[in-house]
Amino acid sequence: xxxxxxxxxxxxxxxxxxxxxxxxxxxxxxxxxxxxxxxxxxxxxxxxxxxxxxxxxxxxxxxxxxxxxxxxxxxxxxxxxxxxxxxxxxxxxxxxxxxxxxxxxxxxxxxxxxxxxxxxxxxxxxxxxxxxxxxxxxxxxxxxxxxxxxxxxxxxxxxxxxxxxxxxxxxxxxxxxxxxxxxxxxxxxxxxxxxxxxxxxxxxxxxxxxxxxxxxxxxxxxxxxxxxxxxxxxxxxxxxxxxxxxxxxxxxxxxxxxxxxxxxxxxxxxxxxxxxxxxxxxxxxxxxxxxxxxxxxxxxxxxxxxxxxxxxxxxxxxxxxxxxxxxxxxxxxxxxxxxxxxxxxxxxxxxxxxxxxxxxxxxxx
Numbered sequence: 001x002x003x004x005x006x007x008x009x010x011x012x013x014x015x016x017x018x019x020x021x022x023x024x025x026x027x028x029x030x031x032x033x034x035x036x037x038x039x040x041x042x043x044x045x046x047x048x049x050x051x052x053x054x055x056x057x058x059x060x061x062x063x064x065x066x067x068x069x070x071x072x073x074x075x076x077x078x079x080x081x082x083x084x085x086x087x088x089x090x091x092x093x094x095x096x097x098x099x100x101x102x103x104x105x106x107x108x109x110x111x112x113x114x115x116x117x118x119x120x121x122x123x124x125x126x127x128x129x130x131x132x133x134x135x136x137x138x139x140x141x142x143x144x145x146x147x148x149x150x151x152x153x154x155x156x157x158x159x160x161x162x163x164x165x166x167x168x169x170x171x172x173x174x175x176x177x178x179x180x181x182x183x184x185x186x187x188x189x190x191x192x193x194x195x196x197x198x199x200x201x202x203x204x205x206x207x208x209x210x211x212x213x214x215x216x217x218x219x220x221x222x223x224x225x226x227x228x229x230x231x232x233x234x235x236x237x238x239x240x241x242x243x244x245x246x247x248x249x250x251x252x253x254x255x256x257x258x259x260x261x262x263x264x265x266x267x268x269x270x271x272x273x274x275x276x277x278x279x280x281x282x283x284x285x286x287x288x289x290x291x292x293x294x295x296x297x298x299x300x301x302x303x304x305x306x307x308x309x310x311x312x313x314x315x316x317x318x319x320x321x322x323x324x325x326x327x328x329x330x331x332x333x334x335x336x337x338x339x340x341x342x343x344x345x346x347x348x349x350x351x352x353x354x355x356x357x358x359x360x361x362x363x364x365x
Contacts, residue, residue, distance in 0.1 A: 041352075042354045043346065043351055043354070044355075045312070045343065045354070046341045046342065047302055047338050048338075048339060049336055049338055050336065050339065052283055055280055055281075055282050056275045056276065056277075056278070057275070058222075058275045058276070059207060059273070059274045059276075060321070061205045061206065061207055061271075061272045061274065062270065063204050063270050064268065065202070065203055065265060066203070066204050066254075067173075067196040067266040069170075069196070070195070070196040070266050071194070071195060072194050073098060073167060073169070074189050075101065075167055075189070075192065076164045076188065077161070078185070078188050079185070080185050080186075081099055081186060082099075082100045082101055082102045082103075084098075084178070084182050086193070087175075087178070088177045088193070089175060089177075090175045091173070092169040092175060093169065093172050097166055097167070099167050099192060100165060101165040101186075102165070103166075106161050109161070110159060112158075113155045114155055117148075117154070117155045120147045120152075121148055123148070124144045124145055126144075128144075167192060169195060173195040173197040174197075175195050176193055176194030177194070178193050198259055198265070199258070200235075200258055202238075202255070202256060203255050204254050205253055206250040206251065207253055209244045209250065209251060212240075212244070214274075214276060215237060215240060216240075217236075217237050217239070217240065218236050219236060219237045219274055219276065220234065220235075220275045221236060221237060221257075221272055221273065221274050221275065223235065223257060223273075227268060228263050233263075233264060234257070235256050235257035236255060236256065237253060238255055239253075240252075255274075282330075283328070283329045283334065285327060285333065286326055287322060287326060288325075289339050290327055296316050297317055297318070298317060299317055299339045299340065300312040300314060300315070300340040300344060301313045301333075301338070301339055302338040309352050310352065310353050311350055311351060311353060312340060312349065312350070312351055312353055314349040316332055317331065317333055318330045318331040318332060340353075
């Protein structure tokens with residue numbers, strides 16, 4: 001009997017607790033419905049208008065910056081570095097001496113060859129003077145002349161060998177980092193320093209074969225690189241490859257750019273816009289006014305409801321190119337449409353809004 005009474009008391013207690021919980025939750029739901037039934041204050045927004053602009057059509061691509069002339073300077077003959085006449089990063093002219101190799105043996109060999117050539121020249125002169133008097137035979141004359149010519153050739157060979165001990169700049173350019181040290185023995189073909197001609201400079205890129213009819217020599221190009229994103233480099237198409245790659249169906253294009261400040265360096269990744277000599281009228285909006293979504297881009301269009309109140313409507317659009325912070329809208333908007341300029345995440349379709357003026361105050365009626 002006592003057990004049954006205790007069980008009944010526990011059930012009553014649980015009923016009171018659960019009833020209190022359900023009652024409190026019911027009260028909360030009631031308050032939420034009451035709040036939701038009350039009209040929400042309008043969101044304050046800044047607006048902008050879709051506008052028409054004249055844009056020059058352009059084909060976008062990516063490529064690499066290439067030097068007009070760029071090599072690693074190397075030696076043709078082995079030797080010990082005797083002097084170094086440059087510092088890393090120097091600007092040099094064609095023919096400037098970069099390094100000299102120890103040339104004592106080659107200089108001695110040249111002196112020997114010159115002495116042999118002098119002796120051969122004297123012998124040839126003597127035989128030449130005797131030939132008219134029939135004191136020597138024609139074969140002796142021919143032999144003396146051949147010896148003299150061979151001696152002169154050996155002198156030229158020794159001079160050329162000696163000149164190879166002096167490494168010079170092959171063209172005007174800017175040097176990279178020095179890769180040899182004074183007194184170091186370097187074998188044939190050892191890289192000494194990189195040299196690049198930086199102004200003007202090339203940008204190489206590829207376009208699809210279907211774009212080939214839209215590109216010609218002389219067409220303008222604009223290039224941007226990650227190193228200086230705020231700067232646009234201008235140039236023009238200077239060469240179009242004569243064949244299409246059969247594997248990728250692309251054609252290689254080369255443009256020449258002005259690089260007076262040496263901001264562009266070979267190997268940089270570049271984004272290229274190749275323009276055409278015509279202009280199209282397009283509808284554009286600020287890029288910040290667009291919500292880019294996996295299921296489609298959209299903007300919030302400002303409209304009026306049946307009560308004459310200003311609301312926002314979600315408008316799906318199709319976008320094209322982006323230039324200087326403005327995006328092309330190919331469908332979904334027309335020039336003059338008023339849209340929300342920014343802050344799209346805090347808005348929902350059908351929400352009432354109040355438009356702020358440029359100073360941030362509510363726009364007057």
